[in-house]
Amino acid sequence: MKKLAGVFLILVGLLIIAGTLFSTVIEWKPAPQDGAGQAVTESELGNTDRIEVNFSSADINIETHNKDTVEVVSLSNSSEDEPVVSQNGSTILIEQKRNHWWPDFSFVLFQKREWTVKIPEDFQKEISLYGSSGDVSVAxxxxxxxxxxxxxxxxxxxxxxxxxxxxxxxxxxxxxxxxxxxxxxxxxxxxxxxxxxxxxxxxxxxxxxxxxxxxxxxxxxxxxxxxxxxxxxxxxxxxxxxxxxxxxxxxxxxxxxxxxxxxxxxxxxxxxxxxxxxxxxxxxxxxxxxxxx
Known part of the structure; x- marks a missing residue:
């Protein structure tokens, strides 16, 4: 019985990995060039006290601009896991949209993900970053x-x-x-x-x-x-x-x-x-x- 349970778990794991690979290959396309593949999302700063960025398997660039908005420019060769910008009280939350529940291996294999988060140059409150598997640049x-x-x-x-x-x-x-x-x-x-x-x-x-x-x-x-x-x-x-x-x-x-x-x-x-x-x-x-x- 224990052996059967072990075999079952292994098969489930293999199916998850195979599903991830299959969906990645189906959706994969060459890396975008000259602005193609970019998505831009904006949120008014308003009375925001905190900007929080949660990410996995993506490179993050934090920059300033002279607008009164928080702008996220995402660059990816897949529609998977695009950033979602939402307002939660006095916090602007930037996080990844998940289209599946299983672990994500696609960043390692095929996909390129890069977010540029543009923050008003006069914002003086709090910025928090939480993430894994990606480089971060704050300028x-x-x-x-x-x-x-x-x-x-x-x-x-x-x-x-x-x-x-x-x-x-x-x-x-x-x-x-x-x-x-x-x-x-x-x-x-x-x-x-x-x-x-x-x-x-x-x-x-x-x-x-x-x-x-x-x-x-x-x-x-x-x-x-x-x-x-x-x-x-x-x-x-x-x-x-x-x-x-x-x-x-x-x-x-x-x-x-x-x-x-x-x-x-x-x-x-x-x-x-x-x-x-x-x-x-x-x-x-x-x-x-x-x-x-």
């Missing part, structure tokens, strides 16, 4: 209360975003942030590198496997960096620091002139530069740390 200038992204697979690039709260969690992929500012940034990657260039503000960064590289234009608040496996390279922008560095396995190279050296050992370094206004704490399990002014 400002944007001045927000909150920018949050919880993503499982794909690379993320953020450019010219200023936010009170900047929160990005990425399971698999590289994260790059440049020319941005946050009162507090919370960044996390499980497998992938993190590069933050020309940044201003406070930060908490956690990496499981990957290198961390950051260059501050201006530090504020606290800076906490935790890396399990990977190297750390930081340019502090000349900030007055209270420095606390520990590595379990790796070297520490410090080019910051410290006015007060609390302790210096092979695997740790503690000291103060100037007034010591900015606590900078670095912890690595396996990896080197390089500090520059």
């Amino acid at each position: 400002g200038p944007l001045n927000l209360g909150v920018f949050a992204a919880d993503l499982s697979s794909g690379n993320v690039e953020v450019d010219e975003v200023k936010a009170k709260e900047l929160s990005i969690s990425l399971t698999s992929g590289d994260l790059m942030i440049q020319d941005s500012e946050a009162e507090h940034a919370s960044l996390e990657t499980t497998s992938g590198d993190m590069e933050v260039l020309t940044f201003s503000g406070a930060m908490e960064a956690v990496l499981t496997s990957g290198d961390f590289e950051a260059e501050w234009e201006e530090m504020s608040g606290r800076i906490d960096i935790e890396v399990t496996s990977g190297d750390v390279e930081i340019i502090t922008g000349g900030a007055d620091l209270e420095l606390d560095v520990e590595v379990s396995s790796g070297d520490i190279e410090n080019d910051i002139p410290l006015d007060s050296l609390t302790s210096q050992e092979e695997r740790s370094l503690r000291g103060t530069k100037g007034e010591g206004d900015i606590p900078l704490t670095i912890r690595t399990t396996s990896g080197d740390v390089e500090l520059k002014e």
